[in-house]
Amino acid sequence: xxxxxxxxxxxxxxxxxxxxVITLVFLLRFITPGSTIDFVAPLDASPELRQRLAEDLGxxxxxxxxxxxxxxxxxxxxxxxxxxxxxxxSDVIFARLPATLELAIAATIxxxxxxxxxxxxxxxxxxxPVDYGATGFSLIGISTPNFWLGIMLILIVGVNLxxxxxxxxxxxxxxxxxxxxFEQRPVGLRVWFExxxxxxxxxxxxxxxLITRLTRNGMLEELGEAxxxxxxxxxxxxxxxxxxxxxxxxxxxxxxxxGLQMGTLIGGAVITESxxxxxxxxxxxxxxxxxRDWPLIQGSLIVIGVGFVVINIVVDALYMxxxxxxxxx
Amino acid sequence: xxxxxxxRVSDLSTxxxxxxxxxxxxESLSLEIKAGEVFGIVGESGSGKSVTARSLIRLIESxxxxxxxxxxxxxxxxxxxxxxxxxxxxxxxxxxxxxxPEQTHRGLRGTAFSMIFQDPESSFNPSLTVGEQIAEAVExxxxxxxxxxxxxxxxxxxxxxxxxxxxxxxxxxxxxxxAESKDRAIELLQQVGIPDPEQxxxxxxxxxSGGMLQRAMVAQxxxxxxxxxxxxxxxxxxxxxxxxxxxxxxxxxxxxxxMTILLITHNLGVIARMCDRVGVMYAGEIVxxxxxxxxxxxxxxxxxxxxxxxxxxLDAAGGRLQPIxxxxxxxxxxxxxxxxxFADRCPKAMEECLHKPPDYPAAGTDDHEAKCYLADHPYDxxxxxPEEYFEEGEGT
Numbered sequence: 001x002x003x004x005x006x007x008x009x010x011x012x013x014x015x016x017x018x019x020x021v022i023t024l025v026f027l028l029r030f031i032t033p034g035s036t037i038d039f040v041a042p043l044d045a046s047p048e049l050r051q052r053l054a055e056d057l058g059x060x061x062x063x064x065x066x067x068x069x070x071x072x073x074x075x076x077x078x079x080x081x082x083x084x085x086x087x088x089x090s091d092v093i094f095a096r097l098p099a100t101l102e103l104a105i106a107a108t109i110x111x112x113x114x115x116x117x118x119x120x121x122x123x124x125x126x127x128x129p130v131d132y133g134a135t136g137f138s139l140i141g142i143s144t145p146n147f148w149l150g151i152m153l154i155l156i157v158g159v160n161l162x163x164x165x166x167x168x169x170x171x172x173x174x175x176x177x178x179x180x181x182f183e184q185r186p187v188g189l190r191v192w193f194e195x196x197x198x199x200x201x202x203x204x205x206x207x208x209x210l211i212t213r214l215t216r217n218g219m220l221e222e223l224g225e226a227x228x229x230x231x232x233x234x235x236x237x238x239x240x241x242x243x244x245x246x247x248x249x250x251x252x253x254x255x256x257x258x259g260l261q262m263g264t265l266i267g268g269a270v271i272t273e274s275x276x277x278x279x280x281x282x283x284x285x286x287x288x289x290x291x292r293d294w295p296l297i298q299g300s301l302i303v304i305g306v307g308f309v310v311i312n313i314v315v316d317a318l319y320m321x322x323x324x325x326x327x328x329x
Numbered sequence: 330x331x332x333x334x335x336x337r338v339s340d341l342s343t344x345x346x347x348x349x350x351x352x353x354x355x356e357s358l359s360l361e362i363k364a365g366e367v368f369g370i371v372g373e374s375g376s377g378k379s380v381t382a383r384s385l386i387r388l389i390e391s392x393x394x395x396x397x398x399x400x401x402x403x404x405x406x407x408x409x410x411x412x413x414x415x416x417x418x419x420x421x422x423x424x425x426x427x428x429x430p431e432q433t434h435r436g437l438r439g440t441a442f443s444m445i446f447q448d449p450e451s452s453f454n455p456s457l458t459v460g461e462q463i464a465e466a467v468e469x470x471x472x473x474x475x476x477x478x479x480x481x482x483x484x485x486x487x488x489x490x491x492x493x494x495x496x497x498x499x500x501x502x503x504x505x506x507x508a509e510s511k512d513r514a515i516e517l518l519q520q521v522g523i524p525d526p527e528q529x530x531x532x533x534x535x536x537x538s539g540g541m542l543q544r545a546m547v548a549q550x551x552x553x554x555x556x557x558x559x560x561x562x563x564x565x566x567x568x569x570x571x572x573x574x575x576x577x578x579x580x581x582x583x584x585x586x587x588m589t590i591l592l593i594t595h596n597l598g599v600i601a602r603m604c605d606r607v608g609v610m611y612a613g614e615i616v617x618x619x620x621x622x623x624x625x626x627x628x629x630x631x632x633x634x635x636x637x638x639x640x641x642x643l644d645a646a647g648g649r650l651q652p653i654x655x656x657x658x659x660x661x662x663x664x665x666x667x668x669x670x671f672a673d674r675c676p677k678a679m680e681e682c683l684h685k686p687p688d689y690p691a692a693g694t695d696d697h698e699a700k701c702y703l704a705d706h707p708y709d710x711x712x713x714x715p716e717e718y719f720e721e722g723e724g725t
Contacts, residue, residue, distance in 0.1 A: 225451065226446065226448060226451040226452050227451060227452055227453055227454045229383075229446070230444075230446055230452045230546075230549075231454070231462075231465070232388060232435075233386055233388060233438055233443065233444045233446075234438060234439050234443060234465065234469060234549060235435050235436065235437075235438035235440075235466075235470075235473075235553070236465055236466075236469055237435075237469075239490060239491050239494055240465070240505055243491065244457075244494065244505070245454050245457070248456055248457075249454065249455070249456055322456060323455075323456055324455070324456055324458075324533045324535075325455060325456075325533070325535050
């Protein structure tokens with residue numbers, strides 16, 4: 001049908017985009033100063049040792065051969081070995097990916113849960129105390145730096161009140177869920193939740209503030225449209241006027257921004273991850289860049305690229321649901 | 330046609346409190362509409378026609394407010410229901426629509442009166458199907474009538490909680506609109522002459538043409554079988570050929586159902602074609618009203634005469650069009666004052682007109698009234714305003 005055809009098209013396009021990402025990421029190594037061998041070989045390595053290392057890593061082959069090799073290996077999900085850790089880069093990345101995804105999704109959920117209701121309330125009670133509170137909150141939220149908010153939360157909620165742990169991710173969501181399902185022990189989920197709460201609030205605050213603003217302004221704009229008066233004139237309950245008609249149309253710009261923000265979050269929230277010692281992709285990439293661990297850098301960038309493409313396809317599919325005028329032909 | 334009055338508007342004033350000052354969009358407007366007639370309100374842009382229409386269905390948005398007057402609607406059952414709780418709002422069989430609570434009023438929208446709006450393209454939500462939107466209007470009435478016809482039940486049924494909406498979003502078959510309403514929407518589309526209604530019902534507004542959308546809007550307005558249909562410039566946004574079709578449609582429906590139509594337009598041709606009685610509106614007031622024949626053939630108010638004089642007449646060979654000079658006056662309160670607001674543009678203005686607002690003396694037959702000094706006084710040329718007065722006025 002319409003949706004299936006659209007998804008097939010977009011997947012084909014997405015593959016092309018990912019191929020472009022791979023090519024760029026591959027070329028990046030050749031335009032960056034400094035040879036990889038300098039980082040791998042000991043400082044006092046003999047020219048013969050350096051030669052052997054270059055052969056091992058395939059660095060002495062012509063660039064197009066290296067490129068072809070790289071693509072062929074990638075098709076087998078082989079991103080090469082991490083120079084730093086000596087393990088396959090894909091293993092290292094996929095070990096970190098769940099942490100990043102969990103945090104990104106948790107932050108988005110925090111944002112959606114608070115921002116959309118707040119924006120709606122704010123728009124429907126315009127110029128009332130609630131509205132001033134919400135606009136004030138979003139102003140503060142947008143201007144609060146992440147690292148400061150994270151540290152303050154650690155200090156107050158973690159250290160002074162002692163309610164929540166201050167750092168690390170003891171258990172992933174998957175294992176925690178397994179524990180609950182197979183051993184009926186909810187403790188794993190509780191520990192997971194306690195650890196992810198502060199980072200996701202830290203990461204989600206800016207996000208919440210942004211979407212609150214967007215929802216409020218979008219609602220106010222939509223409320224001025226002629227069809228709103230018509231729906232009221234036919235006696236439709238106000239709940240339906242606001243949610244079924246107005247909010248639905250307001251969702252279109254909100255989804256755009258949600259998609260863009262989530263894409264950014266998949267790239268890893270470096271600052272939040274650092275503050276909370278969260279083992280995500282962001283800190284991994286920083287470490288990899290510092291040590292010129294090319295297979296790891298390239299692999300991470302490709303994973304992020306794929307993430308972006310997937311989110312964009314989802315966003316476009318949602319557009320189609322919310323805005324029937326979009327046809328993608 | 331019965332002679333019973335169905336809607337009685339007395340001294341209605343709607344004002345807008347803007348940063349530039351108070352705008353008196355509708356000023357002490359009174360009018361009576363009889364059951365089963367087509368009453369036309371005609372006037373220039375900015376004369377307050379649309380605000381009058383919106384006041385009738387109580388959809389005036391901030392910064393506007395209805396400041397005075399009453400809009401009484403005759404419904405004996407409703408009057409009985411409300412007599413106990415809102416004695417102030419009930420007068421015999423009439424209910425003052427401005428004195429009842431918002432919830433009760435919302436229950437009347439659709440059944441007692443519904444409205445057709447000017448621009449069909451922007452009057453439908455672009456992201457829901459036309460059928461869904463018409464079915465909503467049906468559903469509102471279905472839910473209201475599934476309860477005993479009592480105001481309290483009506484109020485409860487028209488309240489729809491956020492929780493039920495959320496449940497409907499998750500669970501299939503729990504939506505607001507029922508299958509019966511959807512079927513009725515197809516019937517309504519058929520009734521207003523939309524081809525292939527079964528297929529069209531699931532299409533979106535952007536897939537309809539302007540004329541079809543206006544038909545769909547008529548269908549939506551008919552969903553609750555309203556007693557009074559308020560049509561605010563129903564043909565203005567349409568091509569001339571489509572205009573005629575929509576007017577014929579309104580005519581047919583009126584003939585079938587006997588409902589009352591309040592037709593608001595700036596187009597004298599539409600009035601002549603459709604209406605039984607007419608009110609001519611100028612600067613927030615009805616300056617002349619009466620039967621179509623009285624007003625169009627024997628206009629008393631110089632403004633009406635001017636309006637009729639500005640229509641091209643193919644039979645009058647070589648005659649020139651006579652436009653009314655000047656513009657609609659500002660409706661800012663500060664600039665109004667006690668006078669005839671048309672005096673600045675009136676070819677027969679006299680000293681008298683600048684000092685006191687005219688009343689409604691009868692002009693000829695009982696039903697025909699004009700708000701003009703001349704209606705019961707002869708024109709006295711010696712009292713006419715000097716030429717300089719108009720020259721000065723043109724600048725403002």
